[in-house]
Amino acid sequence: MAATDDHSNNNAVVRLVGVHKRFGETIVLDGIALVLKPGQTTVIIGESGAGKSVILKHIVRLLRPDRGQVYFRERRIDDLPERDLVDIRPRMGFLFQLSALFDSMTVEQNIAFPIYEHTRLNRVEVKDLVRRKLAMVGLDGLQAQWPAELSGGQKKRVALARAIALDPELILYDEPTTGLDPPRADEINELILKLQSELEVTSVVVTHDMASARKVADRILMLYHGNFIFDGTPDSIAQAEDPRVRCFVEGRCTDEVLRSLREKGNA
Amino acid sequence: MLTAIGGKTVGSVMSLGRFAVFSWQMMRWLIPGLSRWRTWVRTMPLFYEVGNRTLPVIVVTGTFVGLVLAVQSYDQLLAAGFEQRMGVLLSITLVQELGPVLAGVMLAGRVGGALTAELGTMRVTEQISALSVMGADPIRQLVVPRFLACLLLAPLLTFFCDVFGSLSGWFVAVVLKGIPSSPYWYYISDAIETWDVIVGFLKSLVFGGLIGIIACYKGFNCRTGAEGVGRACTESFVASFIVILITDFFIGTFLSGVYRGVFGFKSIV
Numbered sequence: 001m002a003a004t005d006d007h008s009n010n011n012a013v014v015r016l017v018g019v020h021k022r023f024g025e026t027i028v029l030d031g032i033a034l035v036l037k038p039g040q041t042t043v044i045i046g047e048s049g050a051g052k053s054v055i056l057k058h059i060v061r062l063l064r065p066d067r068g069q070v071y072f073r074e075r076r077i078d079d080l081p082e083r084d085l086v087d088i089r090p091r092m093g094f095l096f097q098l099s100a101l102f103d104s105m106t107v108e109q110n111i112a113f114p115i116y117e118h119t120r121l122n123r124v125e126v127k128d129l130v131r132r133k134l135a136m137v138g139l140d141g142l143q144a145q146w147p148a149e150l151s152g153g154q155k156k157r158v159a160l161a162r163a164i165a166l167d168p169e170l171i172l173y174d175e176p177t178t179g180l181d182p183p184r185a186d187e188i189n190e191l192i193l194k195l196q197s198e199l200e201v202t203s204v205v206v207t208h209d210m211a212s213a214r215k216v217a218d219r220i221l222m223l224y225h226g227n228f229i230f231d232g233t234p235d236s237i238a239q240a241e242d243p244r245v246r247c248f249v250e251g252r253c254t255d256e257v258l259r260s261l262r263e264k265g266n267a
Numbered sequence: 268m269l270t271a272i273g274g275k276t277v278g279s280v281m282s283l284g285r286f287a288v289f290s291w292q293m294m295r296w297l298i299p300g301l302s303r304w305r306t307w308v309r310t311m312p313l314f315y316e317v318g319n320r321t322l323p324v325i326v327v328t329g330t331f332v333g334l335v336l337a338v339q340s341y342d343q344l345l346a347a348g349f350e351q352r353m354g355v356l357l358s359i360t361l362v363q364e365l366g367p368v369l370a371g372v373m374l375a376g377r378v379g380g381a382l383t384a385e386l387g388t389m390r391v392t393e394q395i396s397a398l399s400v401m402g403a404d405p406i407r408q409l410v411v412p413r414f415l416a417c418l419l420l421a422p423l424l425t426f427f428c429d430v431f432g433s434l435s436g437w438f439v440a441v442v443l444k445g446i447p448s449s450p451y452w453y454y455i456s457d458a459i460e461t462w463d464v465i466v467g468f469l470k471s472l473v474f475g476g477l478i479g480i481i482a483c484y485k486g487f488n489c490r491t492g493a494e495g496v497g498r499a500c501t502e503s504f505v506a507s508f509i510v511i512l513i514t515d516f517f518i519g520t521f522l523s524g525v526y527r528g529v530f531g532f533k534s535i536v
Contacts, residue, residue, distance in 0.1 A: 060400050082404060089402035100397035103388075114401040162401075 012074070013038050013170055013202040014059050019068035021054055028054050030226030031068065036170075041196055041203040043213040045248065046223035052206040053097070055223070056172045059204070060092055061085055072170075090118045093163030093201075097175040099155040101147040101162070107134070108143035111162045118166055133161040136198070137191055153184035160191060164199065171195065173205040177212045189215045210249055222248065289406075289484050293414060296407040306411060313416035318423070321370075321377045325424045326431050328369050333357060333432030336365075337439035350440075351450040355458040357436040361429045362459060362467045368515055370425040371474035374417065375507035379482040382413055383503035386486025387496040395487065410487070414479035421475025422468050429467070462530070466522050473514055478507045 014036040021029040028051035036042055044052045057063040058070050061077050070078040072088055080088075101110050111130045115121060121129065134140045137157040147155060156176060163171060173192065177185035189212050196203060196216075207213055213220055214234045222230035222237075222245055230237060230245045237249055247254050253261075300306040336357050344350045386409060389395050398405040433455070440446040482503050489499035526533070 057396075062396050062399060082399075086402045086404070089400055092400070094397070094400040096393045096397060098392050100393040102394055102397070103392075114403070117401060117403050 011038060012036060013072070014204075015069075015071040015074070016055070016058065017069045017071070019055075019058060019065040019070065021051070021058070021063065021066055027226050029058075029065070032223075032226070032228060034221070034228070036202055036204060038169075038202050039200055040218045041192070041205065041216055042219045042221060043205045043207060043217035044221045044223055045208060045210070045213055047248070048208060050223045051226060052208075052223055053174050056094070056174055056204060056206055059170075059172060060089065060094055090114065090166045091169050093166070093168035093171040095156065095160050095163050095171070095173045095176055097178060099147075099159040101150075101155055101159055103147055105147075106143065107139075107145050107147070107150070107158050110147070110158060111165050114162065114165045129165070130161075133165055134158075136164065136195070137161045151184075153180050153187060156180065156188055157191065160188075160195075164195060167199065168201060170202045170204070173203065173207075175207055175209075176205060177207060177209045182211075185209065185212060186215075188212075192216045208248075210251065285488070286484055289487070290480055292406050293410050293480060293483075296404065296411050297414065300407065300411050306415070309408070310412040310415045313412050314420060317374070317378050317416045317420045320381065321374050321420070321424055322427060324373045324377055325370055325428050328373055329361075329366070329428035329431035330435045332365055332369060332428075333361070333435030334439055336360065336432070337436040341439065341444055350444070351446055352454045352458075353440045353446065354433065354436060354451040354455040358429070358433055358455045358459050359463060361432040362463050363470075364515070364519070366425045366429040366432065367421075367467050367470035367474055368511060370421060370428045370471060371478060371511045372508060374421055374424060374475065375478045375482075375504050375511065378417065379478045379507050380500040380504050382417075382479070382482040383486040383489070383500045384496055386413075386483055387489035387499045390487060390489055391491050391496060405487075410480075410483040413483055414476065417479030417482070418472060418476040421471040421478070425467060425471035460533075462526060466519075469522070470515060470518055473518060474511050477510050477514065481507050481510065 012035045014034070016032060016034040018031045018033060019029050020027075020031050032055070034055070044055060046052050054063060058065055058078070059072070061070070061080070064078055068078070069076055072092075075088070077085065077088060101107075102113065105113065108127070108130050111133055112126050115126050115129055119126075130143065131140055134142065137160050139154060139157050139161065142150070142154070142158070147158070150158060160176075176188045176192065180188065192203065192205065193216055195201065203216075205213070205216055217234045220230065220232060220234055220237050221228050224244055229242060230240055232240070237245065240246055240249065243254065252258075337353060340353060340356055341350060344353055344356070386395070389409070395405045395409070398408055437448070437451055440451050441448045485499045485503035485506070489495045
């Protein structure tokens with residue numbers, strides 16, 4: 001299934017065309033197509049190791065496709081040299097699965113880092129901007145803390161503040177709720193919704209947390225064996241008939257796997 | 268068997284190619300970066316890190332190598348009647364060979380491994396990817412300052428190794444063996460030429476740069492997990508150590524050829 005909508009291609013924020021990627025013998029992306037519309041939150045679900053994060057890494061060009069093209073605002077980026085990406089990447093925010101805060105910097109320095117890199121604001125203005133970004137994620141006052149002193153949820157929120165430091169047009173969330181307890185995970189979901197409404201950004205969330213997916217998604221895509229096998233709304237996924245989608249949504253393993261496990265158990 | 272050898276060879280060549288590309292990328296950021304204050308702001312804390320970590324080991328190594336050399340050579344020099352020239356033997360050995368090599372090995376062990384571990388952990392925890400995503404080139408941000416710190420501090424550390432080696436040689440010669448102090452220093456100043464200092468300086472500069480770039484390359488390319496970081500550190504030290512020895516041979520051979528061509532043979536006795 002190609003996750004595209006030809007009517008809206010002209011104003012697509014991101015467009016992936018026939019993207020193939022393999023690592024060794026493993027085919028991770030098998031010619032996927034994807035169009036992301038402005039202001040929409042797209043959630044990509046799929047089993048662990050399905051290649052969801054690989055899609056995000058193609059969008060920010062941390063990875064290059066083996067075949068196919070990646071466009072950001074209709075500019076092809078998969079073949080650009082690293083130096084030409086310097087102007088494009090600040091327009092995207094990326095929340096890493098492990099937060100990826102710089103250990104050797106305080107919370108304030110972490111958030112200020114991209115600001116110093118890409119703006120000419122003075123120290124006072126940067127401090128003020130950092131304070132506002134931290135306030136948006138509800139952590140104003142933690143500027144002097146070190147990443148090692150923060151809880152998992154706080155780290156994600158600081159990383160989110162850093163991701164939005166330059167007011168990006170596109171925010172990519174890689175497993176934003178993984179490793180958090182349900183209340184903390186819900187805080188992150190609420191933050192995603194809040195940023196969506198306040199900043200009117202385009203968002204892509206990669207997750208296997210269905211509660212999170214239902215809460216934040218305008219559109220859900222399911223990746224399976226290198227292809228999208230579902231593209232629809234959070235409501236429509238509940239009615240999906242494909243057994244692979246149903247198993248994932250209902251959080252149970254397939255009958256085939258279950259049978260195999262039971263046979264092994266009896267052996 | 269042949270397939271395995273072929274596979275290994277191809278793997279080594281590819282690895283060498285990746286290292287060359289990495290070094291080239293670093294050079295492309297290094298040269299324009301030298302005139303930017305931000306490069307030096309990033310490098311200053313690393314000067315402290317590298318110097319602070321390595322200096323004590325260098326002092327101990329230099330001192331004991333000087334002591335051992337002096338003790339081992341004394342009897343032979345005494346038998347030949349050259350015991351007052353012990354300082355020459357020690358200083359030439361230290362300034363041209365042992366100083367740069369020992370300082371390099373200590374730098375590789377003490378700092379190279381730590382740099383690899385630091386960058387490897389940053390790779391594993393996606394901090395290096397985070398830099399790329401923020402439009403900040405990780406090679407410019409992380410590799411250039413570390414390379415500069417190793418490159419520029421290696422000669423200074425070598426100097427300390429030479430000084431402490433010579434002082435400990437003096438201790439053995441003068442305090443323990445009763446050789447007069449003034450001939451010890453006189454023969455050193457007479458025998459050591461600017462050329463010897465230049466050779467030692469060049470070697471240490473090359474070793475420092477190689478250690479820096481190898482440590483960063485191994486850290487950037489380490490595999491995931493704690494085992495990956497540990498393995499990268501070991502590989503970093505072993506590669507640096509071997510490269511130091513090989514490079515020492517080639518630089519030594521080349522420069523002694525140049526010296527002979529320009530100044531002719533020099534006797535130290």
